[in-house]
Amino acid sequence: MELTEKRKKKDVGRTVFLCTVLSVPISNFLIFWLYVNFDSILMAFQYNKGLEVYWGFYNFTRLWGDITSASSTFWMSMKNTMIFFLTNLLITLPISLLLCYFFFKKIWGYKAYRFIFYIPSLVSASIYVVLFTYLIRTSGPLGMIIKSFGGTPKALLSSSETAFDTILMYTILTSFGGNIILFGGAMNHIDGSILEAAKIDGCQMGTEIFKIVIPLIWPTLSTLITFAFVGMFSASGAIMLFLEDGAEGLKASTLSYWIYAQVYYSGEYYYPATIGILLTAIGLPISLGVKKFLGNTMEAVEM
Amino acid sequence: MLKMTKKEKAVYIAVFVIFVLYSVYIILPLAFCFNGSLKGSGAEFMKNMVSIPKKPKFENYVTAINTLELNRNTFWDMTVNSILFAGGTTFFGIMSSTFLAYAISKYDFKIKNFLYALALFVMIIPIYGSLPANYRLLKQLNFTNSWLYLLSTAGGFGFNFIVIHSFFEGVSREYSEAAFIDGAGHFRVFFQIMLPMALPSITAIVITAFIGSWNDYMTPLLYLGKMPTLSSGLWAYNEKMKYTANQPVYFAGVLISLIPIVVLFLAFQNTIMQKVYAGGLKG
Numbered sequence: 001m002e003l004t005e006k007r008k009k010k011d012v013g014r015t016v017f018l019c020t021v022l023s024v025p026i027s028n029f030l031i032f033w034l035y036v037n038f039d040s041i042l043m044a045f046q047y048n049k050g051l052e053v054y055w056g057f058y059n060f061t062r063l064w065g066d067i068t069s070a071s072s073t074f075w076m077s078m079k080n081t082m083i084f085f086l087t088n089l090l091i092t093l094p095i096s097l098l099l100c101y102f103f104f105k106k107i108w109g110y111k112a113y114r115f116i117f118y119i120p121s122l123v124s125a126s127i128y129v130v131l132f133t134y135l136i137r138t139s140g141p142l143g144m145i146i147k148s149f150g151g152t153p154k155a156l157l158s159s160s161e162t163a164f165d166t167i168l169m170y171t172i173l174t175s176f177g178g179n180i181i182l183f184g185g186a187m188n189h190i191d192g193s194i195l196e197a198a199k200i201d202g203c204q205m206g207t208e209i210f211k212i213v214i215p216l217i218w219p220t221l222s223t224l225i226t227f228a229f230v231g232m233f234s235a236s237g238a239i240m241l242f243l244e245d246g247a248e249g250l251k252a253s254t255l256s257y258w259i260y261a262q263v264y265y266s267g268e269y270y271y272p273a274t275i276g277i278l279l280t281a282i283g284l285p286i287s288l289g290v291k292k293f294l295g296n297t298m299e300a301v302e303m
Numbered sequence: 304m305l306k307m308t309k310k311e312k313a314v315y316i317a318v319f320v321i322f323v324l325y326s327v328y329i330i331l332p333l334a335f336c337f338n339g340s341l342k343g344s345g346a347e348f349m350k351n352m353v354s355i356p357k358k359p360k361f362e363n364y365v366t367a368i369n370t371l372e373l374n375r376n377t378f379w380d381m382t383v384n385s386i387l388f389a390g391g392t393t394f395f396g397i398m399s400s401t402f403l404a405y406a407i408s409k410y411d412f413k414i415k416n417f418l419y420a421l422a423l424f425v426m427i428i429p430i431y432g433s434l435p436a437n438y439r440l441l442k443q444l445n446f447t448n449s450w451l452y453l454l455s456t457a458g459g460f461g462f463n464f465i466v467i468h469s470f471f472e473g474v475s476r477e478y479s480e481a482a483f484i485d486g487a488g489h490f491r492v493f494f495q496i497m498l499p500m501a502l503p504s505i506t507a508i509v510i511t512a513f514i515g516s517w518n519d520y521m522t523p524l525l526y527l528g529k530m531p532t533l534s535s536g537l538w539a540y541n542e543k544m545k546y547t548a549n550q551p552v553y554f555a556g557v558l559i560s561l562i563p564i565v566v567l568f569l570a571f572q573n574t575i576m577q578k579v580y581a582g583g584l585k586g
Contacts, residue, residue: 017489018412021402025459026418028399032437032455033425040436102318109322115572116326119333122568124518126538127557131332134339134352141335141353173328181511184576205311230429240521241538259432264525269435276432283429291427 043273059274073253074275080164081254085235087172089228096179097221101209103180104187114180121177129241132170133157157242164252171237179224186220187213222294229290233279255279333558340364340554348550360551367556373531373540378556385532385560388523389516391453397509399459401467401501405493408471409479419468425460441526448529463508470504471497503574510571517564533560 047058066074099117103110120128136142136156143153156166190213195203198212214221228235236254240261243252253261259275262268307315335352341359342348371378406412407419437455438447446452474497482492498505523535531539537557541548568575 013489014410017493018406018410020490021406021493022418024457025399025403028455028457029421029425029460032440032458033460036433036436036440037430039440040433043436043439102315102322107315107322108319113322113326114576115569116329118568119329122514122518122564123333123561124520124534124538126518126520126534127560128332130538130541131336131557135332135335137352139349139352141331144353173325181575188577205314226427230427232429233431234429255431259434260521260525263435263438269439272435273432276430276434279431280429283431287427287429 040273040276043270044277046270048270059271062271063274063278073258076251077253077255077258080252081233081235081256083168084171084237084254085228085232087168088175088235089225091172092175093179093221093224093228096176097183097214098209099176100180100183100187101213103184104190104213114184117180118177120174125174125238126241128174129170129238133242136166160251163243167237167239167242167252170242182220182224183217186217190216226287226291226294230283230287232286233283336554336557340551340558342551344551345549363551363555364559367552367559370552371537371540371556373536373543374529376531376536378559381531381533381536382560384523384527384530384536385517385534387450388453388519388527388532389513391450392456392516393509393512395453395457396512397463397467397505399457400461400463401498401505403459404464404468405471405497408468409476409497422460422464422468426462426465438525447526450530452526463512466508467501467505470501474500506571507575507577510567510575514564514568 044059045055045057046053047056048054063074066072069075099113103114107113134140138153138155146153154162156162194216195208195212198208203212234256236256239252239254239257255275259272262272338355339348339352340363341356341361342363343356343358343360347356368378371381373381376384403418403422407415441447441452441455444451446455478496478500479492482496487495517532518534520532520535520538523530523532524539527535537553537560541553544553
């Protein structure tokens with residue numbers, strides 16, 4: 001009898017505990033994920049004229065108009081987004097991996113470099129970009145160097161020919177920080193004796209990287225590749241900080257900046273939601289396909 | 304340690320030179336900022352941005368703390384806002400993930416597998432364009448320009464959940480079973496036994512999440528426009544005062560704003576480098 005009472009009390013305690021700890025993430029998920037995304041779908045079918053809100057396919061017609069117009073902001077933003085996505089996948093990720101390989105091999109001063117290379121992730125982009133824009137001004141250090149060689153400095157961010165390339169270059173050169181942490185963490189767990197043994201067997205640097213290190217940290221690498229595809233249409237640089245509201249005029253807009261700017265500057269909700277639905281419809285099969293192709297590595301996260 | 308071949312030595316020297324050049328590129332903006340912060344006035348700075356000031360004006364640092372202001376928010380207000388924003392989003396986010404991860408890994412209940420699958424699903428599904436709906440909801444709830452906004456950041460699913468879950472999976476149930484036999488309750492076992500064991504791993508996630516939130520400028524600009532953080536506020540200040548700003552004072556403010564985050568990173572650098580890695584290892 002006493003045992004049954006104790007068990008009942010224990011079960012109640014267990015239920016109270018589970019309800020308490022699960023209530024926070026589940027209620028947050030229901031409100032700020034499920035409801036928000038459901039509302040986002042509904043918003044795609046809403047539009048306003050003046051203060052009145054109407055239901056219909058107006059946003060889709062408008063989007064179709066943008067898609068079929070070669071010179072629209074949609075295509076310009078899509079093109080720029082794809083450039084950011086591909087540079088992340090094909091340039092930033094491989095370079096980050098190489099940087100970490102040399103840290104792992106304890107290149108001279110590797111501890112200092114590891115910290116220095118992480119600085120762009122440590123300093124807010126809103127600060128770093130401002131400093132960078134001073135550096136590349138015609139009256140700034142870059143301009144002074146060009147003048148000293150007899151050249152004429154250009155205002156790189158004011159010209160539609162150079163604005164996007166300048167932002168892209170800045171983004172590539174300041175994007176290694178996060179990857180350094182993840183690749184570095186993975187490489188730190190590689191057993192040094194494996195590499196020593198390979199070296200004794202005459203293993204060269206290239207073989208070591210491609211046949212030992214990459215296969216060993218493949219779960220980390222494939223997770224980062226999967227994440228890159230999941231966030232494919234969110235790929236962007238700090239467009240807003242560089243150009244504020246002049247991005248479209250300077251042909252430097254990206255999809256995520258375009259959506260953000262419509263909400264932040266224009267208070268427009270409905271059309272960006274429609275763009276989001278289209279992008280999700282395209283991105284979903286791609287993400288699932290990449291995850292299936294690369295394997296279920298994310299479940300194997302370790303600390 | 305085996306000797307390097309000549310070819311390998313050449314590669315290392317080339318890489319070393321590239322690392323030095325890249326380091327210069329990274330440090331240059333900060334050195335430029337420090338040099339600029341010591342100039343006498345905005346006019347002196349604009350006259351020649353790179354010259355070294357003859358009489359370094361260190362008072363600019365005090366002036367920055369006392370005078371930098373955005374929409375009646377002082378430098379101190381922005382600092383407090385940064386601490387609340389970064390601390391709050393980190394606390395609520397990690398707390399929620401930890402609760403969920405612990406419950407799923409250490410308890411058997413009906414929707415356990417469903418919740419785990421949902422966490423993976425949420426992480427892999429690319430959702431675009433939910434920003435307007437989220438903004439509208441937060442506005443309707445009066446969560447914008449209010450610290451109630453932090454409640455919306457208590458999302459337990461996602462990358463942090465996966466990392467913390469894997470940690471708890473690796474901890475034997477024997478610890479909690481022994482405590483239960485000794486009469487400890489479920490809350491006590493979680494807060495006094497399991498959570499302290501997870502702290503080293505959670506600390507690494509907390510620090511990286513804190514740094515990310517401290518540097519986030521788009522979220523505070525959109526949702527907390529009247530309560531600027533250092534990250535959003537200093538940028539907005541620079542935009543507002545573009546043509547009249549006292550750059551040396553602004554640069555001094557920028558450098559002061561970096562101190563807490565750099566100190567935090569340096570203090571936990573090794574923990575972060577060793578504890579954070581996604582996907583595990585093969586073999």
